[in-house]
Amino acid sequence: MYYLYIATGFALLLSFIISREKTFQAIKIAVKRFAAILPAFVGMLVCVSIVLFLIPDTLISHYLGKNNVTIGILFASFFGSITLMPGFIAFPLCGILLKKGVLYMVLSAFSTTLMMVGVLTYPIEKKYFGVRLTLLRNIMSLFIALIVALMTGIFFREIF
Amino acid sequence: MKPNDSVKIAGLSVYILFLLISFYYGFNPGKEIGRNFFSFSLDMLKLLPCAFILIGLFEVWVKRETVEKHFGEESGFRGYIWALLLGGTTVGGLYVSFPVAYSLYGKGAKLAIILTYIGASGICRVPMAIFETSFMGIKFTVIRLAVSIPLVILSSIALDDYLTKRKYRTREGK
Numbered sequence: 338m339y340y341l342y343i344a345t346g347f348a349l350l351l352s353f354i355i356s357r358e359k360t361f362q363a364i365k366i367a368v369k370r371f372a373a374i375l376p377a378f379v380g381m382l383v384c385v386s387i388v389l390f391l392i393p394d395t396l397i398s399h400y401l402g403k404n405n406v407t408i409g410i411l412f413a414s415f416f417g418s419i420t421l422m423p424g425f426i427a428f429p430l431c432g433i434l435l436k437k438g439v440l441y442m443v444l445s446a447f448s449t450t451l452m453m454v455g456v457l458t459y460p461i462e463k464k465y466f467g468v469r470l471t472l473l474r475n476i477m478s479l480f481i482a483l484i485v486a487l488m489t490g491i492f493f494r495e496i497f
Numbered sequence: 498m499k500p501n502d503s504v505k506i507a508g509l510s511v512y513i514l515f516l517l518i519s520f521y522y523g524f525n526p527g528k529e530i531g532r533n534f535f536s537f538s539l540d541m542l543k544l545l546p547c548a549f550i551l552i553g554l555f556e557v558w559v560k561r562e563t564v565e566k567h568f569g570e571e572s573g574f575r576g577y578i579w580a581l582l583l584g585g586t587t588v589g590g591l592y593v594s595f596p597v598a599y600s601l602y603g604k605g606a607k608l609a610i611i612l613t614y615i616g617a618s619g620i621c622r623v624p625m626a627i628f629e630t631s632f633m634g635i636k637f638t639v640i641r642l643a644v645s646i647p648l649v650i651l652s653s654i655a656l657d658d659y660l661t662k663r664k665y666r667t668r669e670g671k
Binding site: 338341342344345348349352359360362363364365366367368370371374376378379380381382383385386387389390421423424425428429431432435441444445448449452453455458461462465466467469470473474477478480481482484485488489492493 | 505508509512526529530531533534537538540541543544545546547549550551552553554556557558588590591592595596598599612615616619620622625628629631632633636637640641644645648649652655656659660665666
């Protein structure tokens with residue numbers, strides 16, 4: 338995180354030394370772009386706060402721990418798609434679930450959809466890339482996650 | 498103001514009112530939603546200003562030709578490697594990579610490469626992958642990356658093909 342601040346500060350300083358005008362122009366663009374997307378971000382944050390309340394970790398562990406593999410994977414991809422979690426929460430959670438006996442392939446479906454499929458980021462993605470691309474990308478990502486889960490299952494000898 | 502906007506503003510007002518009442522009367526579900534909102538907002542406020550300043554600098558300093566050369570139609574296979582590297586080092590995840598991808602696309606990057614970048618920023622961020630191995634083991638991470646990266650590239654190319662044939666432009670209908 339600090340590297341990002343240092344890098345940004347350094348880039349800004351360098352830019353300022355080379356051209357004051359261009360730097361101000363850059364900051365103007367930054368502010369304008371940020372303001373343009375801010376409503377979508379606020380919308381997302383409101384949804385995130387409610388979804389995380391409705392789907393707490395305990396609920397996720399409850400459904401992922403079910404014995405049926407198919408149902409486990411379906412629930413995992415569902416939860417992964419509709420929630421948004423930073424990695425530093427998601428992976429410790431996966432680690433705990435693993436110790437509880439949840440299959441690798443179920444956790445793979447969960448973590449991959451968590452990272453690639455964004456129902457909550459939909460308003461932001463739509464604003465930049467339009468509805469069509471957003472829908473297609475997310476559907477494709479869901480399929481990729483299912484294939485990854487399947488392969489994980491095969492390699493860990495959880496299926497076949 | 499569009500009617501859609503007033504609905505959003507009304508929704509947001511109800512939300513804020515609900516949080517205020519919850520905190521005042523100690524309604525626990527409301528308090529928890531409020532705490533979720535603040536912790537996530539804080540996380541994003543730490544990242545977004547930097548991300549957008551870098552985007553601003555990128556827009557001002559980086560020439561269109563440079564982007565076209567490395568990320569455009571002519572970049573070939575190397576473009577995808579760049580996209581993977583850039584995605585792997587993007588901090589934050591999807592919500593940061595969307596505006597970055599939009600900037601790149603505006604400067605002439607190929608759609609397939611942009612989509613690869615977005616995918617990579619989700620699945621193969623380096624710090625996250627390292628963190629992942631400590632909880633899930635290296636085998637898990639290696640399988641995940643080895644299967645998903647080729648699939649992301651292939652699906653990006655397929656999506657690009659499909660959308661280019663149908664005359665796709667960003668911000669459709671705007």
